[in-house]
Amino acid sequence: MLLKKAKAGALLDAIAAKERLFVPADDRGTSRFVAYGAGVEPRFDLLNTKLPPKDLLFPATETLYRWSRDGADLAIDSAFAETDPFTVFGLRPCDMASVDRLDAVFLTKGYVDEFYQAKREAATFVVATCAHPGRACFCDSIAASPHEAPTADVLLEDAGEEWVVTPQTEKGASAVEAWKPYLEEGDAEPIKAACDLKVDMAAVPEKLKGMFDDPIWSDIGDQCLTCGTCTFVCPTCYCFNIDQDVREDEGKRFRCWDSCMFTDYTAMAGGHNPRASKESRVRQRFMHKLTYFNDRYDMNLCVGCGRCMRDCPAAVDISLIIDRIAASEPAQEKEAMAHA
């Protein structure tokens, strides 16, 4: 089945008539997944949006429960609500891979986050492959591929003027069924692009285990501002904080994104901070991205989308960091050399 790019508008209108639809689009100088409606021009030509789609499943600020008081009576109400089905149309394979990572965090290992789950189950992800990966894209050597997205509900393979439409899940199949009037029969050759930028992750998670005291961290610390940009534009960073808003007779407890780059992320009540230095915070971020997460979930937490490299005010480049780790001598060898 084919979807002519020129005719995508009609399909989007039809989907939006039925449920909420999110598409990549420009938004006041940035780009992100926005609710489709009149006047919205989808940007399927963007490689990936400036802001990742993670807030559709894991909002930056999300109320968990509310409380109120009437005299001596105290009431606590969960803010949990079922989510109506929605479609995310046109995300990239790297972002789909990021959803896999979020799934692992919020839905596996014996704990299910119901707030996340409700949105995840309501979502249909339609992934468009990348015909021309960007210079900062390296998904195919770390987590995904520009031309495939196995966990997407529907895969749109870029074939130039059209997409080859393939449902990959049940949810996807019923969606494509509904799209039929806008699709055409036929065959086209999908573009099987590859990233120019490659990293060699093979030995990285293991090597990192011996690099806790490596000078690499102070070098990155010298360069890094320890702002939170990378963590907020990262599609897989999932750390959050819990805070509350208290008013006279009511209040709410909410969670909001947090960043391991911030000093108060690890600040303790007594004033001690185990990660007071820049280098210790930088180390934590890359250790988590490149080895700790692998230990727990058996996959790289970095999906190679290139957002952090693109937006970092200090041009910290995760691909160069991976290169340097890959090129370093394993710790045991170093130690052996030191003894020799």
Place this chain on the structure above:
Amino acid sequence: MPRDNEQTGEFTPKILAFCCNWCTYAGADLAGLNRMNYPADVKVLRVPCSGRVNPQYVLKALQSGCDGVLVCGCHPGDCHYSTGNYYAKRRMMIFKRMVEFAGLSPERFQIRWISGSEAGKFRDTVVEVSEQIRALGPMENDAPSRAAIDAVAGTVASPEADEELFAAAKEAI
């Protein structure tokens, strides 16, 4: 606390007045001693000196529910601590210009010098500021109109984003 008078449905503003202990607070006490009558819209928060008033308190008050903020101290030259109000004056001059530049109605943040003997001036100031804020209505009224948003905003991506922006603007400054 209900924002509108239950009987009349009239808007009752919430105005916070930071008053220095030595001059304005004493002036407010004197107004009481003289049984002067003024609206209850203004509540006084006692500070030792107008130099103690951090602009951060002012913005916090305006963003968390107050419709107006008044900062009062001794007349320049009369500060109990000699210089506190001079510092306050410079800080507030700059801060006031900044929040007004960012779109706050000027009446919502005012600074006055009221001495310990100026009970009448305290009363008059409270009456005046209260009337001004009543005329402006609640802080939400400071939010820009659709026309203003359209005139300024870059390309807004979607109706929903537009709604979000409008809703955000409706929140108190």
Place this chain on the structure above:
Amino acid sequence: MADVQDTIRERAAALLSSGEVSAVIGWGAGRFDDVRFPLVVKRAEDAGKLVFDASCVQMTAKRLLEHTGEGKVALVARGCESRAVNRFIADHQLTRDQVYVIGVPCPGMVDPATGETLKRCAECQVRNPVVHDELVGDPVPEPKPYRFAEVDRVEAMSREERRAFFDEMYGKCIRCYACRNACPCCTCRECFVEQDKVGWQGKAFNVNEARYYGMIRAFHTGDRCIECGECERACPMGLPLMVIMHQQVRDIDKLFGPYEGGGLTDSGPDPLRTYKTDDIEEFM
């Protein structure tokens, strides 16, 4: 600029090998030709990694403060970095003898996204280093371009439009604090936003909290701003942060001027740390 780069490398190597400095702060080359990053070189043999060209967009001076405990540090400084050095000294964060300033007159950098002059360079008032131990390259002309155009534009708006302008700006803020971390005036050990107990800054992401952060940070730095524009340059969301700095700068200049930002001369306390008994009165 190639000559300048060569000289910087030579001087860095010489300073490091003689032991006069323990580190040299400049720029290194990223993976792509138009990407440069702040680089701290600590060994003479690494001096060759220093680059200097039109892509050195970052104002690097903040890194100085992280290395002052390690002996004298050299800083490759353009007008902006040199003013930051003076700012640090005025704020007692640095002494002049802790830094060796390799001054570099700056013709202005290029924004890799647009190919045009970087905005902070297009508004720059001081291209030549105001303080240096040696100067690499010849002084450049100081065109002193008009820098208040954006302030003029916003000032001309109606109150509601101004509110809309700032709502849009703060609505887009992701509160990454890059502006703060890049700013040479932000030298607090613990920023007010991190003081949960006092509760200045709420943690939620919304326009109110972003406005609180943005405006209070602007006020904290307003009378000391060296107008390097690095906050705006560092902002990943491209927010026009300098408009509120320039607005304060202009007001302070008008009311208590002339405005120096502490970055030019050693001219006594900053405007909000002092007063005159005959300051203009508008609160009677």
Place this chain on the structure above:
Amino acid sequence: MSRIGVFVCHCGTNIAGTVDVEAVADAARQMPNVAYAGTNKYMCSAQGQDYIVDIIKEHNLDRVVIASCSPRMHERLFRKVLAEKTDLNPYLLEVANIREQCSWVHKDKQIGTPKAINLVAMAVAKADCDTQLFTHEIPVTKRALIIGGGIAGIQAALDIADAGFPVTIVERKTTIGGKMPMLDKTFPTLDCSACISTPKMSECEAHPLIEIKTLSEVEKVEGYIGNFDVTIREKAKYIDYDKCTGCGMCETKCPQKKIPSEFNQGMSTRTAVYKPFPQAVPSKPTIDADHCRMLTEGKCGVCAKVCPTGAIDYQDVDRVTTERYGAIVLATGYELIDWTRLYGEYGGGRYADVISGLQFERLVNASGPTEGHILRPSDGTEPKTMVIVKCVGSRDPHKGVPYCSRACCMYGAKHAHQFMDKVPGGKCFVFYMDVRTPGKNYDEFYMNTLHEGARYIRGRISKITRRSDGKLVCLGEDTLSGNVVEVDADMVVLETAMVPPEGAKKLAQTVNTQLGPEGFFTEAHPKLRPVETNTGGLYLAGTAQGPKDIPDTVAQAGAAAAKVIGLLCKQSIESNPMVAHVDDSKCSGCGACVDICPYSAVTLVEKTLRENSRKVTRTVAQVNEGLCQGCGACTVACRPGASDLLGFNDEGIMREVEAYATR
């Protein structure tokens, strides 16, 4: 979680009349951290106090909010109750002002009650953030320093020393006494000024507890109330006072005899080694280094040759000492405005017979240059017509000073009287703006002068010119009749304005206190603390604070002395605990607080701190609790809030703001 008790006072019907106090207590019970709320008819009465004390114990309260009258009224009393009758720290108390700022300004319970609830909620929120505060004892050094040895300084020194405390007088001239010994007679009693002032000078010299440092100036003052470390420079006198007997041989033989005498206002001369006047104290001469030939040219040495005790020491040097004092009195006096610079229309000093009031005092004084005969400086003849011009410089904001110099009306009348007394048939015209005579027997004196024939003309002299016959033609206007008046005078006396002495500004910086716009030292309160300054332990006496006459000066000196004695009687004083405090961990040592502090209470110091399990040495700000007065200006300048004000801390004020804003 704190346990706050809220006590709502009826104040009879003062509060209960417009505020439903029970409803306030009910509402308070719902507020966070409130463990008890109740009401009482009169919370400040003995019974009310007992009620508070009992409830605190019974409910194990750890914070107290009292909703009553203004904290300016009874906060101190309630603190005392907590301190004396409970285990609670007295600073764990907040007062919600529901009387002066609520019940008394509203007429309707429907308005008063919700407002009172709001005010209580704010107080409760702040109380939760209150911390225990402790005063500590600041020791008092039982010595006083008097800066300035005029009649004010002398009086204060004698009073303090008589109370048993050592006193040091620092005087920058060669003798104490100031201006008073120069005056001839004092109004309104016309007793001899020198006869009443010089005995006091001698008394100072003889007093075992008074040390006099002449030719001395205060260079530096550090420390705070009870403990000022004062550095004094005593300039070289070139005479060893231990050896000098004051015999005067050196003065007699000194060949440099043509130096204008300061004491006689330049109307006579003195020698280079000199005592300004016979009764000077110390009663020993000094060498004027600017005029001594030995010291300027290296030749002469006559005085050393004639001195019977070998007291002359040309090698003498300045002595700088630092000593500690518990209190300082500023008695720096005044100077007369330099009219010659300002009033060209009066000849600007070109006419020898236009003289100042002080010159007239010397002319009419028996020990003055003319031995008390009123003679014109120009030709030594007796003036027959004299014009007195008042308010020269005073009340003249364009040329002089805007204020009234207070004493001139009276000594103007005295000069008129003295002239008419000493010059039989002499005519005296007094040009005046107003005649101000508020003092005991003052107006009587003035009326008497009028009866003696002094012609008072209301108006200013606009011009004085000298005719070829030596007459001074005074042109003025009689504003009462509207006529132009011209007087041909033989002599004109200008009653000039009192102005702050040179160096007052520098001294203000040295001792760290403020000057008013006129340049006189500022008292702490114009009505209720007229001899104190805003700097603890620093007092004002005499014209240092503003123009005044001798009786007022002496009275004020006595008042300052009483304050000093009151302070020095104490073994120690209690510090104010509501002062700024710096959190070292947050402080980056930027110094904003140092720039801001009006009391120089904050300094940057190096400290070794433990941070993240490591020892680090950093520069941080430190507050001197003795100097800090608790204004809090530094806390706002401190961006991270490292400097916070105890008793009004950021957290407490923020909670208070939120308690109101979010209700």
